[in-house]
Amino acid sequence: MENLLKYQNLDNELFKIEQKLSSSPYRKKANELTTIAKKSQIRSTELEAEAEKVLADISDIKEKYAINKKKLDEMLGGKLEKMSMEELEKANALKGKIASNLNILEKLLQKAAENVNRILADFNKAKKTFDDARNQFAICKQKIDEETKALEPEKEKIRKQLEVLEKDVEPNLMAEYKKKRADNIFPVIVPLEGENFCGRCRMELPKVAISRLKEKGIITCEHCKRFIYKK
Numbered sequence: 001m002e003n004l005l006k007y008q009n010l011d012n013e014l015f016k017i018e019q020k021l022s023s024s025p026y027r028k029k030a031n032e033l034t035t036i037a038k039k040s041q042i043r044s045t046e047l048e049a050e051a052e053k054v055l056a057d058i059s060d061i062k063e064k065y066a067i068n069k070k071k072l073d074e075m076l077g078g079k080l081e082k083m084s085m086e087e088l089e090k091a092n093a094l095k096g097k098i099a100s101n102l103n104i105l106e107k108l109l110q111k112a113a114e115n116v117n118r119i120l121a122d123f124n125k126a127k128k129t130f131d132d133a134r135n136q137f138a139i140c141k142q143k144i145d146e147e148t149k150a151l152e153p154e155k156e157k158i159r160k161q162l163e164v165l166e167k168d169v170e171p172n173l174m175a176e177y178k179k180k181r182a183d184n185i186f187p188v189i190v191p192l193e194g195e196n197f198c199g200r201c202r203m204e205l206p207k208v209a210i211s212r213l214k215e216k217g218i219i220t221c222e223h224c225k226r227f228i229y230k231k
């Protein structure tokens with residue numbers, strides 16, 4: 001038990017370094033940038049879909065325009081002198097209607113073109129946001145790597161010392177300790193608080209656990225999964 005506590009004391013130094021690295025502002029920034037990059041990527045995809053729709057609209061409008069224009073041309077090419085008064089009136093009314101249709105279609109086309117321009121501008125904006133985020137991320141990543149590299153010798157030194165201390169700890173206990181440690185549980189072993197409380201999460205321990213603690217010297221907290229020992 002004492003040997004495991006000794007091990008944990010030193011392991012605490014390693015844990016502090018790991019904490020320092022994981023709480024690095026560069027790491028926080030890198031996470032933010034990843035979110036920004038993802039968002040702008042989603043936006044780009046949305047804009048692509050929007051553009052596709054507008055382009056389909058445009059081709060639809062153009063088609064309708066062509067049909068109306070053809071009708072109008074045919075009518076203008078028709079032999080007016082051969083028409084009766086009634087036919088002429090009808091032709092005139094139709095001409096007016098087609099002209100109005102063409103006018104509406106022209107306006108729709110213009111609006112669609114404006115939409116295309118807006119989508120393109122938004123797309124460029126999203127792309128720039130993505131590129132900026134990616135560039136900044138690369139810088140952050142480099143800083144994180146530098147920080148990690150700078151602390152590596154110290155970590156390695158501690159790891160070597162831990163390897164020595166490990167030899168004095170019961171292997172099964174050591175293996176369990178390492179498993180908990182890998183699950184980010186730290187400290188792994190905590191003292192019993194008062195008569196029957198976990199020294200970490202303050203959970204009240206059942207009587208049967210306390211008698212097992214007296215018998216074996218160590219138990220596991222059901223709540224926070226830490227080892228509990230009696231001082």
Ligand SMILES: [Zn+2]
Nearest residue numbers: 198201221224
């Ligand atoms: Zn606990």
